[in-house]
Amino acid sequence: MSICEYKPGLENIPATQSSISFVDGQQGILEYRGINIEELGQYSSFLETSYLLIWGGLPTEEELAEFEHEIRYHRRLKYRIRDMMKCFPESGHPMDALQACAAALGLFYSRRALDNPAYIRAAVVRLLAKIPTMVAAFQLMRKGNDPVQPRDDLDYSANFLYMLNEREPDPLAARIFDICLILHAEHTINASTFSAMVTASTLTDPYAVVASAVGTLAGPLHGGANEEVIEMLEEIGSVDNVHAYLDSCLERKAKIMGFGHRVYKVKDPRATILQDLAEQLFEKFGRDEYYDIAVALEQAVAEKLGHKGIYPNVDFYSGLVYRKMGIPTDLFTPVFAIARVAGWLAHWKEQLAENRIFRPTQIYTGARNAPYIPSEKRQSTQDKDLLAGLIAE
Structure with a gap:
């Protein structure tokens, strides 16, 4: 086998085939399942868009109503997860809290029936429903307050803003927030989605898949950039x-x-x-x-x-x-995660359909046939680094 050209970051190297989203970077085009993002932002809702991404087509009125009903009545958290969150340090970043909570869901729903459509749907519903509750709950808990319980009479976005700010949001703000979730829901094989796919390829549970993606999204070169934009504007x-x-x-x-x-x-x-x-x-x-x-x-x-x-x-x-919606700066990336769960789950489901575990190769650049040196004759690695630095100067 010939050695392939090494490209840092796997730039422009296809990692999969997918029918979920399409990007034309030269023309500025983004489509979900073939539908332009501008149309979805104007006419759709986040939950309808999530259904489109995960199940491959726009739902009927009945399908959407059933999906929304399931999400609405699975928003609450197990009290043990809430108790766990109370032990998190107030200074901890919300993304770290979210990653821990997403992984903890797997303890309560650990059955890995990945060939069972009912299990897959239940996992989709739980993750879409509970992730916003986790984000809002940690925000209130780190200020010493009890979390606000979800309201079944509010839609997805309005309910999140209500849980976060402890008051019912203005309808315009709720609708704009819903559009923001649509815009962030999916974007082909970005870093966090690739992380989700690699984790999914091992056939672990979907909660571990989302937890791994949350950890990847936390970096400033990915989801964390919107926090740093505000810091830049302040500077x-x-x-x-x-x-x-x-x-x-x-x-x-x-x-x-x-x-x-x-x-x-x-x-x-x-x-x-x-x-x-x-x-x-x-x-x-x-x-x-x-x-x-x-x-x-x-x-x-x-x-x-x-x-x-x-x-x-x-x-x-x-x-x-x-x-402008009163969302703290360090919650910007968790909000990104609330939206991107839809894309991660879409790729999780697509990965399961024709799964093969990811196992890329490497180009080795280290030593070969190196001798074993007894400990009393070894030179400190730190000393070597220091010496190399002095020589370079």
Whole structure:
């Protein structure tokens, strides 16, 4: 067998075949099961979109009503999971709490009947229903408060905002949040989805699959970027500082958070929709102080880096939308996870259909036929590193 060319990050190397979503990075197109993301954002709901992704087609009215009913009545958590969450440190990141809670679900529903459609549907329902409750519960618990119980009379997005803020949300805010979930639900074989697929290929339970994906999403180069966008806008401080900040980043070759994408070479279509949603929120509830900075930064980056295909991605405007809804910055990525559970489960289900465990190869670059050296004759590895550093200087 010939040695294949090594590509860091497996860039442009197909890892699977999938019919779940399609991206054209040159044209700025994103489709779920062939349906354009703009249409889904305008006409669909998050749960309908989740059904589309996971089961491969839009549900009938009866199918959607049954699915929504199941989700609505599986939102509550086992009291032992709540007790476990009370032991988490208040300073812990919500993504770490979410990963632990998602994995803990497997203790209560550990039967791995992966060839049983009823088991698969029950796992889908539990994960979609309970993940938002976990996120909201940890947010209140870390402030010393009891979690707010879900309300069966509220739809998916309105219920989450209610549990989070302890008050029923404005209908516009609830609808915009639902669209945000649609936009974040799926995006081909990104890092967290690939993590989910590798875990799924071992035929472990779906709760471990989602927990592994949550851990991957937590990184700042993936889901954590929207948190860092807000930190960046805070650091810039005003529109007057935009060009100086950008020049400094370019000089230091520092990453500009919220810009650039491995696939998109034009403005991410989700960023365009999110910017419009942000403006709708600002029109009703007041303008965010950082929005003008964001717009000025987008213009400045387009002028200097547009020729390189660097434009806003989904993370650039999403944080501004969530801020206006009163969502804390460190919950931005857990909110991303609430949405992306739909995509992870879709790929989990697709992986099960024609499963083969992932086992990539490597290109070995280490020593060969090295002798074993007795401990009394060994040189410290740290000393070797230090010596190499001094020689380099």
